[in-house]
Structures are given as C-alpha cells and as structure tokens.
Amino acid sequence: MSAVNTSHSSADAHAHDEHDHHDLPWIRQYVFSEDHKYIAKQYLVSGIIWAIIGGLLSVLFRIQLGFPDADLTWLKPLLGEWIQNGKLDPEFYLALVTMHGTIMVFFVLTAGLSGTFSNFLIPLQIGARDMASGFLNMISYWLFFLSSVVMMISLFIKTGPASGGWVIYPPLSALPQAVNGSGLGMTLWLVAMVFFVASTLMGGLNYVTTVINLRTKGMTFTRLPLTIWAFFITAIIGILSFPVLVSAVLLLIFDRGFGTSFFLSEIYIGGEALHHEGGSPVLFQHLFWFLGHPEVYIVVIPALGITSEIVATNSRKPIFGYKAMIFSIVAIAFLSFIVWAHHMFVTGMNPFLGSIFMFLTLIIAVPSAVKGFNYIATLWKGNIIFTPAMLFSIGLVSFFLSGGLTGIVLGNSAADIQLHDTYFVVAHFHIVMGSASFFGMLAGVYHWFPKMFGRMMDEKLGYIHFWLTFIGVYLIFFPMHYIGIAGFPRRYYSWTGFDAFNTFTDLNEFISIAAIIVFAAQFIFIFNFFYSMFRGRVSTLNPWKSNTLEWTTPINPGHGNWPGAIPHVYRWPYDYSKPGAADDFIPQTVPFSATPESNFPHEKDEH
Amino acid sequence: MTSVIIIVAIALILSILYLIFRIGVLSNVMKGRYQKIVGTSNTVNSFLFIVVFVTGILAFYLSFMSAREHFLPEAASAHGVRTDLLFWVIMAVLTLAFLITHAVLYFFPFMYRFKEGNKAYFYPDNHTIERIWTIVPAIIMAGFVVYGYKEWSAITSPAPQGSEVIEVMGKQFAWQVRYPGADGKLGKYHYRKIDAINEFGIDFNDSASFDDFVPMELHLPKGKNVHLQIRSRDVIHSVFLPHFRVKMDAVPGMPTTFWFTPTISTAEMREITKNPEFNYELACTEVCGRGHYAMRFLVIVDEPADYEKWKASQKTWASLNAEYVATKAPKALQDLYLKEFLPSAGVVDTTIAAPIADTAKVAAVSTHDAHR
Numbered sequence: 001m002s003a004v005n006t007s008h009s010s011a012d013a014h015a016h017d018e019h020d021h022h023d024l025p026w027i028r029q030y031v032f033s034e035d036h037k038y039i040a041k042q043y044l045v046s047g048i049i050w051a052i053i054g055g056l057l058s059v060l061f062r063i064q065l066g067f068p069d070a071d072l073t074w075l076k077p078l079l080g081e082w083i084q085n086g087k088l089d090p091e092f093y094l095a096l097v098t099m100h101g102t103i104m105v106f107f108v109l110t111a112g113l114s115g116t117f118s119n120f121l122i123p124l125q126i127g128a129r130d131m132a133s134g135f136l137n138m139i140s141y142w143l144f145f146l147s148s149v150v151m152m153i154s155l156f157i158k159t160g161p162a163s164g165g166w167v168i169y170p171p172l173s174a175l176p177q178a179v180n181g182s183g184l185g186m187t188l189w190l191v192a193m194v195f196f197v198a199s200t201l202m203g204g205l206n207y208v209t210t211v212i213n214l215r216t217k218g219m220t221f222t223r224l225p226l227t228i229w230a231f232f233i234t235a236i237i238g239i240l241s242f243p244v245l246v247s248a249v250l251l252l253i254f255d256r257g258f259g260t261s262f263f264l265s266e267i268y269i270g271g272e273a274l275h276h277e278g279g280s281p282v283l284f285q286h287l288f289w290f291l292g293h294p295e296v297y298i299v300v301i302p303a304l305g306i307t308s309e310i311v312a313t314n315s316r317k318p319i320f321g322y323k324a325m326i327f328s329i330v331a332i333a334f335l336s337f338i339v340w341a342h343h344m345f346v347t348g349m350n351p352f353l354g355s356i357f358m359f360l361t362l363i364i365a366v367p368s369a370v371k372g373f374n375y376i377a378t379l380w381k382g383n384i385i386f387t388p389a390m391l392f393s394i395g396l397v398s399f400f401l402s403g404g405l406t407g408i409v410l411g412n413s414a415a416d417i418q419l420h421d422t423y424f425v426v427a428h429f430h431i432v433m434g435s436a437s438f439f440g441m442l443a444g445v446y447h448w449f450p451k452m453f454g455r456m457m458d459e460k461l462g463y464i465h466f467w468l469t470f471i472g473v474y475l476i477f478f479p480m481h482y483i484g485i486a487g488f489p490r491r492y493y494s495w496t497g498f499d500a501f502n503t504f505t506d507l508n509e510f511i512s513i514a515a516i517i518v519f520a521a522q523f524i525f526i527f528n529f530f531y532s533m534f535r536g537r538v539s540t541l542n543p544w545k546s547n548t549l550e551w552t553t554p555i556n557p558g559h560g561n562w563p564g565a566i567p568h569v570y571r572w573p574y575d576y577s578k579p580g581a582a583d584d585f586i587p588q589t590v591p592f593s594a595t596p597e598s599n600f601p602h603e604k605d606e607h
Numbered sequence: 608m609t610s611v612i613i614i615v616a617i618a619l620i621l622s623i624l625y626l627i628f629r630i631g632v633l634s635n636v637m638k639g640r641y642q643k644i645v646g647t648s649n650t651v652n653s654f655l656f657i658v659v660f661v662t663g664i665l666a667f668y669l670s671f672m673s674a675r676e677h678f679l680p681e682a683a684s685a686h687g688v689r690t691d692l693l694f695w696v697i698m699a700v701l702t703l704a705f706l707i708t709h710a711v712l713y714f715f716p717f718m719y720r721f722k723e724g725n726k727a728y729f730y731p732d733n734h735t736i737e738r739i740w741t742i743v744p745a746i747i748m749a750g751f752v753v754y755g756y757k758e759w760s761a762i763t764s765p766a767p768q769g770s771e772v773i774e775v776m777g778k779q780f781a782w783q784v785r786y787p788g789a790d791g792k793l794g795k796y797h798y799r800k801i802d803a804i805n806e807f808g809i810d811f812n813d814s815a816s817f818d819d820f821v822p823m824e825l826h827l828p829k830g831k832n833v834h835l836q837i838r839s840r841d842v843i844h845s846v847f848l849p850h851f852r853v854k855m856d857a858v859p860g861m862p863t864t865f866w867f868t869p870t871i872s873t874a875e876m877r878e879i880t881k882n883p884e885f886n887y888e889l890a891c892t893e894v895c896g897r898g899h900y901a902m903r904f905l906v907i908v909d910e911p912a913d914y915e916k917w918k919a920s921q922k923t924w925a926s927l928n929a930e931y932v933a934t935k936a937p938k939a940l941q942d943l944y945l946k947e948f949l950p951s952a953g954v955v956d957t958t959i960a961a962p963i964a965d966t967a968k969v970a971a972v973s974t975h976d977a978h979r
Contacts, residue, residue, distance in 0.1 A: 091897045165894045171859060172842040172895060178779065179896040265860025266798040268808070269779070269841040273799045281843055281858055315719070316727040324737050346845070347856045348837075348863030351763030355756050362748040369744040370737070372708060377736070379715040381728035385645055386652035386716070394656075394716060401708050405701040412751060414758035415694045418687075418852045421845065421892040458632065463648060467655060474663065482674035487849035489892040492900040500849050500888050503677040577727035584726060 032142070034134030035559050039141050040120035041452060044445070046148060047112020048526065051438075054103035055519045061096045064088045066512025068494050068505075082160075090493040094163040095181050097491055099155065101166030102189070106196055107151070109299040109437045111144050114200075114238075117302055117444050118207045118231040120452065124550035125225050127216025127567060129560045132209040140202035147195035154188035162189040165491060167292065170263040170284050174255050177270040186256070190249050197242045197249075204242075207235035216549070218569035223588065225548050225573045226319060229326050230305020233333045234298050241294040241337070248287035255279070282347050289340035296433045297336040301329060303440020304371060304400070307393035309573075310447050311375055313546045314390035315382030316584050318574035321374045328367035328374075335364045345413045346420050354413045361411035365404070372401045383577065383584070387544065388462025389447035395470045396439040403432025406481065421491075424484025427477045435473045442469075442525065449529075450543050454556040455536035461528040465521060472518035479507050547573045547587045570605055645721045653720035660713035664706070679849055680880050683887070683908065685868040686762045687852030693758055697751060766866035770834035773825070775889075776807060777837075777844030777857040780898025782889055783807065784825045788818030788923060798840060798859075804931050808840070809924065811936035817944040820921040824905045825889060827869045828914035834866040845893035848906065850876070856893055872908045 033039060060079075063070070071086040082092040119137065123130055131137045154161040163181025164173040168189065176183035211224075211232045224232075254260040255276075263284040264276035312319040319325060341349060341357040375397045384390065406428040409415050419425060442465075449457045488501050495501035542551040549569065553561050567589040575586040580598035592605045682688045719727075774785040774793055785807055787793045794809050794816025801808035809816045827833050837846050839857035846865070847854045855865040877885045887906035891899055909917060925932045929948035933941060941949070 090900070094894065094897070094899070169843055169893070175842070178842050267841055267859050268798050268801040271803070273801060277860070280861060282861060318729065318731040320730065321732045321737050324732070346854045348858055348861060351759065354763065355759055358755055358759065359752050362752050365748050366741060366745050370741055373740045374737075376708065376711050376715065377730075379712070379719060381730065382715075382719045383721050383725045383727040384653070384716055384719050385721045386649050391652060394712065398709065398712055401712070402705055405705055408701060408748070408751065409694060409697045412693065412697060412755035412759075414690050414755045414762060415697060417762070417854050418690060418694070418849075420854055421847075458628075459648065460631065461628070463652060467659075471659065478667070479670065479674070482671070482677075486674075486678050487847075489847065489890060489900075491894040494900055497901050497903050498888055498890060499884070499886055500679065500890070504674075507674070574731065577729050579729050 032138055034138045036119045036123050036131045039137050040116050042141050043115030047108050050103050050107040054100050057096045057100040059516055059519050062512040062515045066509040091163055091180055093493045095160045098163050098165055099161050113441045114302050121227055122207055122210050125228050125548050126219050127549050128214035131206045133206055136202045137206050140199045143195050143199035147192045150188050150192040154185045157184050159183045159185055161185040170281055171267055190253055193249055197246050200238050200242050204235035204238040207231055216566045223572045226308035226325055227305040230301045233329050234301045237294045237333050238298050241291040244287055245291035285344050289343045293340040294336040299437045300433050303437040306440045306444040307396045310389045310393045310443050311378050312574050313544050314385045315378050316576045317378055317382045318576055320377035324370055325374055328370045331367040342411055345416045358413045365408050368404050388466055389443045391466040392439045392443035396436050399431050399436040403428055421489055422484040423480045423488045426490055427480035431477050450539035451550050453533050454539055455532050456539050457528050457532040461524055465524045468521035469518055472514050475514035476511050479511055545585045547585050552589055649721050653717045656713040656716045682852050683871040684851040685870055689758055690852050766834040767832050770832035770866055772834045774836045775846055777839040779841050779896050780902050782904035785819050785821050788820055790815055790818055794819050811932050814940055817925045818923050821924045822921055824907055826917055827908045828911045829869050829872045829908050832866055832868050837863045842895045843893045844891045844895050847890045847892040850887050869908045872910055
C-alpha cells in the first residue's frame with residue numbers, strides 16, 4: 001500500500017522526488033529511466049523508427065505489385081541478393097509482407113501506441129506521481145527493445161526473415177523445407193515474440209494496477225477521461241489474450257525443434273514423409289486468433305480513447321454519451337474474445353461453429369456503431385477548432401466507420417467464402433485497424449506533444465501532413481475493395497499467371513503510386529516532430545484549453561509530475577461550454593463550490 | 608556519378624523546402640498570427656472536408672463504374688448466385704450507411720467550425736436517441752444474421768446422395784485431382800505411401816484404387832452436384848474456384864470438403880464473356896511458399912453427356928503405372944486388375960522397387976527447384 005500513500009503525498013514527498021531527479025546518474029535518467037514520461041518517449045521514438053521500416057517494406061512490395069515488369073536492379077544496393085536479374089525474389093516478397101504485418105501490428109500499433117500513450121497519460125490523467133512499479137515499467141521497455149533487436153536481426157540473415165504471413169500458420173512456419181524463411185528467420189521471430197509478450201504483460205499489469213490503485217482523490221471511475229478507460233480495458237484484453245499467443249508459439253517451437261506433433265500431421269515434403277501424425281494445423285489457428293482477434297482491438301481501442309478526448313476538447317463540447325462510450329468499449333472488449341473463428345470460416349472448421357461465430361461477430365457492429373454515432377453527435381453544434389490532432393481524429397472516425405462497415409459483410413460466413421483471403425479483406429483491415437489506429441496515434445502525438453516536450457508542433461505542416469495522408473489512405477485502400485471483389489487473392493507475388501486476375505494492372509499501379517506518396521508524406525511529420533522538439537514554439541500551460549489533469553502540471557513536469565501536492569478532482573473531464581460558465585471549459589480540479597453559476601442541481605461537492 | 612548528382616539535387620531541394628518553412632514560420636511570428644487562438648486555417652480545413660466529400664463521392668461512383676467491368680462474370684454455380692446476391696444486398700445497405708454517416712461526419716465540421724463569440728451546445732447525452740441508434744443497427748444485424756445463416760447452412764449441409772466425388776490435393780506448388788473411376792469410390796490413401804510416382808499416396812491394397820484416374824485438368828459436369836474431397840500433403844493450401852464462389856482450405860492431416868453445382872459450361876461462359884479464350888481456373892488462397900501465386904489448375908465444365916464421354920476416355924492411374932503398382936499391390940488384386948497391362952502378368956519384378964526409391968528423391972528435388 002505504500003505506493004498508494006505516495007500518490008496522496010504532501011509537499012515533503014515531492015521534495016524528495018525532485019531530489020531524486022537531480023541525483024540520478026545520466027544512465028538512469030536517459031537510458032534505464034523509471035520515469036513513465038521518459039519511458040513513453042522511448043516507446044514513441046522506437047515506434048516511429050519501426051513505422052518507417054514497416055512502411056518502407058510495404059513500399060517495396062507495392063513496387064513489385066504495381067510495376068511487375070519493372071527492372072529493380074536499382075534496389076540492389078538496398079536488397080542485395082534478394083534482387084536477381086532485376087527481379088524481386090518471390091520468397092523475399094513473402095518475407096516483406098510478413099514482416100510488414102508483424103512490425104505494424106505488434107511493434108508500431110501495440111508497443112508504439114499503447115506503450116507511448118498508456119505510459120504517458122495514465123499517471124498524468126489520473127493524478128499519480130508515476131506508474132505503480134517504475135522498475136517493472138523500465139523492464140517492460142527494455143524487453144521490447146530486446147525483442148526489437150532480435151526481430152531486426154532477422155531482417156539481415158541469409159535465409160531471410162519469417163515469410164509465412166504474420167499469422168505464421170504451421171506447417172509452413174514449422175518446416176524450413178517449405179520456405180527458407182521458416183529456418184532461422186522464424187526462430188528469431190518466435191523468440192522476439194516471446195520477449196514482446198513478456199514486455200506487453202509487464203506494461204499491462206502496470207497500467208491496470210495504476211488505474212485501480214493510484215487515482216487521486218475524487219478521481220472516481222466515472223470521472224476518468226475516456227483515454228484512461230480505453231487504456232485500462234486494452235491492458236486487460238492484452239493480459240488475457242497475449243499469453244495464449246505464447247502458448248501457441250511455445251508449442252510451435254516444440255514442433256520445430258523437439259519433434260512433437262501439436263500442429264503437424266501426415267506431411268510429405270522434400271521427398272520424404274515426416275514422422276508427425278495426429279497434430280492439427282487448425283488448432284494453431286484457434287490459438288493464434290484467440291490472441292489475434294483481441295489484438296486488433298488492443299490496437300484500435302487506445303486510438304478510440306485518444307480521439308474521444310481530442311474530439312471533445314476541440315469541439316468544445318462534452319463527449320456525447322460518456323457512459324455509452326464506456327459501455328461500448330467494455331462490450332467490444334468482451335465480444336473480442338468470442339469472435340476469433342470468423343477468421344477461419346473456410347478452414348474446414350465445423351460449419352455450425354461458423355454460424356455461431358457469424359452471429360457473435362455481427363453483434364460487435366452494435367457497440368461499434370454506437371461509438372461512431374457518439375463521435376458524430378459530439379461534433380454536432382460544437383465550436384470546432386481544427387488542430388492537426390482534431391483533423392486526425394475526424395479522419396479516424398471516418399476510417400472506423402468505412403472500415404467497420406465492410407467488416408459486416410466479411411463477418412457473414414456465406415459472403416466470406418468468396419471474400420476470404422482476397423484484397424477485400426486487405427482493404428477492410430487496413431482501413432479499420434491499420435489506418436484508424438495510425439491516425440489515433442498521430443492525433444495523440446500532435447495533441448500531447450506540448451506536454452511531452454514543452455513545445456508546440458508546427459500546425460501548417462500538420463495540416464499538410466493530414467490532408468496528404470487522409471486522402472492518400474483512401475486512394476490506396478478504397479480501390480483494393482474492387483480488386484477484392486474481383487477475387488484477387490492476398491500474398492500473391494504476381495497475378496499475371498491467371499486469366500481471372502490478369503486485369504486491374506492500372507489500378508494496382510495507381511495504388512502503388514498513392515502508397516509511395518503517403519509514405520513520403522510521413523517525412524513531413526517526422527521532420528516536424530524532431531524539429532519541434534528542439535525549435536518549436538514554447539508551449540503554454542494548457543494550449544488546448546483542456547479539462548484533464550495533465551495540463552495542471554508544469555510545462556516540463558519533472559519526476560513526480562506535480563511540484564506540490566497532487567491536485568484533487570471534483571468533476572468529470574468533459575465540462576466544456578457549460579451553460580452559465582464564463583469560460584468554455586472547467587478543469588477537473590475546479591470544485592463545484594467555485595462555479596455556482598454553472599452547476600446543475602445535482603452537482604455538489606462531496607465531503 | 609548520376610547517383611551523386613541525384614543526392615546533391617535531393618539535398619538542395621530539401622534545404623530549399625526547409626528555408627521556405629523557416630521563412631513562413633518567422634513571417635507568421637512577425638505578423639502575430641500565433642497570438643490568435645484560431646486563424647484562417649480553421650475555415651480552410653473545414654471547407655476542405657466538403658471538397659473531399661463531394662469529390663470523394665464522385666470518385667467513388669466513377670471508379671466503381673469503371674472497375675465493374677473487371678469484376679468476375681456471373682457466378683457459375685447454384686450457390687454462387689445466392690451468395691453474390693447476399694453480398695450485394697449487404698453492400699447496398701452498407702453503402703447507404705456509409706453515405707449517410709459520412710455526409711454528416713464531413714458536413715458537421717464545416718457547419719460547426721469555430722466562430723468567434725459562438726458557444727458550443729452543452730449536450731452530454733440523450734437516452735432516447737442512444738436507444739434508437741443501438742436498436743436500429745441491432746435489428747439490421749439480426750436481419751443479416753438470419754439471411755446469412757440460411758445461405759450458410761444450405762451451402763455447408765451434407766452433400767446430396769449421388770454427387771460426383773472428386774479429390775483435390777494441394778502440394779507445393781501444384782494442384783492434383785483424382786476421380787473415383789467406374790466404381791464411384793476413391794481408393795484409400797496414406798501419406799507414407801507417397802513417392803515421386805505415386806503423388807497421392809494411393810493405397811493399392813484397396814481394390815477401389817485400381818479404377819481411379821488422375822487427369823491433368825479438373826472436369827466438372829454441368830448441372831450435377833460436385834463433391835470435392837480436399838486435402839494437402841505438405842502445408843496448408845486453399846482451393847479457390849473464383850468463378851464458382853468456392854473456397855475451402857486444404858489442410859494436411861485433416862481432409863475437408865465442399866459441394867456445389869456448376870451451372871454454366873465453359874462453352875456457355877465463353878459466350879457470356881464474349882471471350883473465346885475464357886477458361887475456369889483453380890487458384891490457391893492460403894500462402895504456401897515461393898510458388899503460392901503460381902498454383903494454377905485448369906477447370907472445364909462440360910455438358911453432362913460430354914462429361915461422361917470424357918470420363919470414359921480416361922485411363923486409370925494403375926494401368927498407366929502398372930509396373931509400379933505391381934510392386935505395391937497384393938498378388939490377388941494384381942491378377943484381378945492388372946493382368947492386361949503388365950508385360951509379365953502376375954510376376955512381381957523385385958528390381959523395380961530400388962530405382963523407384965532413387966527417382967523419387969531426384970524428382971522431388973527437381974520439382975522443388977523448378978520454381979526457383
């Protein structure tokens with residue numbers, strides 16, 4: 001309980017914190033830091049680096065898909081042996097697709113998004129001096145770093161990185177005879193994922209403990225900003241689902257290295273019959289998607305939380321249906337555990353299971369729709385200020401709606417027979433989970449940059465970045481629906497071998513060009529980010545006139561966040577434009593007794 | 608040399624961009640634009656939402672119209688027509704929802720952009736509205752579930768009696784098909800019996816194996832139920848017959864099935880598509896390695912009479928590989944089925960077995976390398 005006591009500590013404890021801060025050797029301050037704000041920045045910069053790599057990989061395979069006849073000799077300095085006679089190696093193409101997925105889903109949108117914003121915002125928005133365990137938090141980042149190093153190494157080995165798709169279905173991922181990437185590359189992938197999951201668990205346990213135990217006085221659960229609700233629920237999903245991935249990974253390691261037959265059965269490959277009998281490749285898929293599906297919500301829920309906060313602040317209105325927003329997050333989180341098999345309608349699974357999973361899957365559309373409507377209702381009759389963060393948030397709502405809608409047709413097992421593993425699926429999840437989460441992350445960076453670095457990012461560059469990316473994302477992924485309806489399968493190196501798929505060459509070229517432009521546009525952001533870190537305008541205390549607690553800290557908060565006592569909370573975080581109030585926002589720290597002019601009859605301070 | 612010039616040029620362009628940016632920032636500071644909470648950009652941004660919406664919807668319409676000609680032709684199977692209808696009915700509802708939500712989502716930012724002196728409307732919730740927009744999607748979803756469930760259970764119901772049974776086997780990187788022959792029964796198989804000649808691992812202890820035949824194309828009878836028995840012998844593949852709206856994974860160690868009814872013959876489809884070269888195809892849709900994109904197999908739908916004629920003209924696998932079968936099958940069965948095909952009927956030549964084992968390895972390696 002000592003942790004709880006510190007959170008409500010007096011000025012004495014604070015003096016002690018500040019003292020610590022100055023005494024720390026630089027390695028504890030800048031490398032092995034236990035300060036949640038610094039760890040968040042470490043996650044953010046790691047995430048940005050991974051995003052550039054993941055994006056670059058996608059540009060490489062888009063070049064192959066958009067310009068199948070092009071001479072790629074000019075890529076030889078970068079790719080070396082993977083370019084043979086001016087052509088990309090087909091196995092390396094698969095490796096690119098696999099690593100793009102792995103990097104984006106896990107390293108960017110899980111670690112980069114949750115890692116950054118859960119760490120940064122949870123203590124600041126609930127009024128805590130730091131995470132429940134700063135030490136565990138530090139370990140969490142460095143396990144992620146270790147995992148990153150291992151994954152990075154796999155990109156440079158001779159047999160290439162894992163290449164069986166990010167879902168690593170065995171037997172392909174279990175047998176080096178089947179594809180070169182399933183040799184050392186796959187081993188490194190599996191090792192990296194074990195470290196990654198350990199990191200995620202430590203992070204998640206910390207987030208949950210901190211939210212439950214370290215809220216400041218008055219910060220009840222119904223006064224938590226939606227960001228915190230989102231991070232809290234996300235952490236719980238992660239804790240419950242990631243270990244299942246480890247069990248799948250572990251069994252796969254046994255099958256690969258120790259001759260067990262969990263996932264392998266009756267295989268004849270490379271001129272010999274293997275000894276494995278009685279295993280089930282479909283079992284792996286069940287285990288994988290038991291994490292894999294909640295994982296897409298691990299990725300998107302924090303983005304939804306972040307944007308709820310930003311949309312309310314910049315519409316100068318309370319978020320519409322605060323409680324409904326919480327219930328939807330909880331409902332989505334619960335349902336996310338019982339829909340996994342909709343990824344497996346045509347795996348030969350019992351068709352009756354297919355019907356059950358179709359039913360459960362379509363239920364998710366209801367809380368998701370509620371969220372979409374609530375966002376729109378929040379914009380209604382607002383007084384909207386378009387900061388770059390606000391633009392990206394509106395972009396997220398657009399992606400969440402359009403990508404979510406196509407999920408409804410994919411969730412229908414009968415319609416999914418034709419659409420499964422076509423570009424329709426690629427279009428769907430890149431919009432609803434990939435782009436939406438990316439936009440949530442970018443919105444978060446633009447919004448909380450002043451709190452992170454004490455300076456403002458350049459708005460004009462932010463606007464250019466937004467419009468290029470927003471329009472670009474639709475130009476990339478909207479046409480992919482057409483290609484999917486035409487039946488084009490995923491993970492194809494080339495389609496020209498089939499009469500049925502020998503069309504749409506222009507459209508594929510168009511998509512590739514759009515992808516390259518969007519990738520290039522991200523460097524506007526990267527320039528803005530690093531430039532503003534050192535030369536941006538100095539921020540004011542509360543640049544967005546926001547209600548939440550983080551804006552009551554100094555411009556550059558030290559270790560411990562508040563120089564004096566931690567402020568108390570008296571109201572929910574969404575008192576924007578309250579009738580009768582002089583200003584259009586009332587921070588959570590203002591007691592009702594100070595605002596008699598705007599109080600509703602039921603609003604009184606409790607004592 | 609050229610690369611040096613390119614690098615210098617890029618550096619030059621970047622530094623010019625940087626200077627423009629700096630000058631812009633400084634002039635904004637001079638003009639005091641940063642003092643205002645909200646500048647002209649706010650109006651520009653809000654207006655851009657309208658521009659993007661209007662051009663976006665126009666682009667949506669035009670691109671859809673031009674993409675349509677490349678969509679697959681009408682479904683060539685009985686269930687495919689119904690799942691296509693299901694798809695387009697759902698898509699129509701979704702498109703409507705997409706248009707309505709996006710119209711609102713893009714117009715509100717414009718209508719309610721910041722105006723000096725305005726105050727936003729404090730409107731934290733409204734239970735009636737929230738109930739409505741929870742219940743309406745729930746009803747629509749329930750409709751989709753019922754509709755989808757009806758189709759799904761019909762498609763996945765057990766294959767009707769008397770269906771044409773055909774085995775489809777995936778391997779790296781080709782499809783192979785096996786027909787049961789005159790007895791209508793596929794012979795047993797076991798993966799340990801696979802070698803370079805006997806790719807299916809057909810078990811010749813089973814008399815049903817002797818009349819099975821293994822053609823180089825998948826022939827289907829128009830108007831008859833076809834029951835595919837799907838399996839894989841190495842990694843997971845997926846049978847995808849795009850024109851028939853058929854897809855089912857081929858899983859090693861776990862045979863799967865899919866039954867459907869082809870309704871349009873190849874000749875008829877050539878007329879419908881006005882393409883005399885048109886052919887149905889079988890593709891793989893589960894990533895299976897280097898040659899995943901090249902697992903094309905020709906599919907032909909015949910009129911029932913032509914189909915029977917074609918079937919009758921096929922030689923059994925056992926007769927084409929009589930000497931191989933002679934080393935595998937029990938003597939009694941050989942006498943029964945293979946007499947006419949073997950040069951020395953009934954006499955098992957033990958010397959055949961050894962070279963076969965060798966060729967098995969060589970052939971396996973060469974098929975593996977063929978795709979490199």
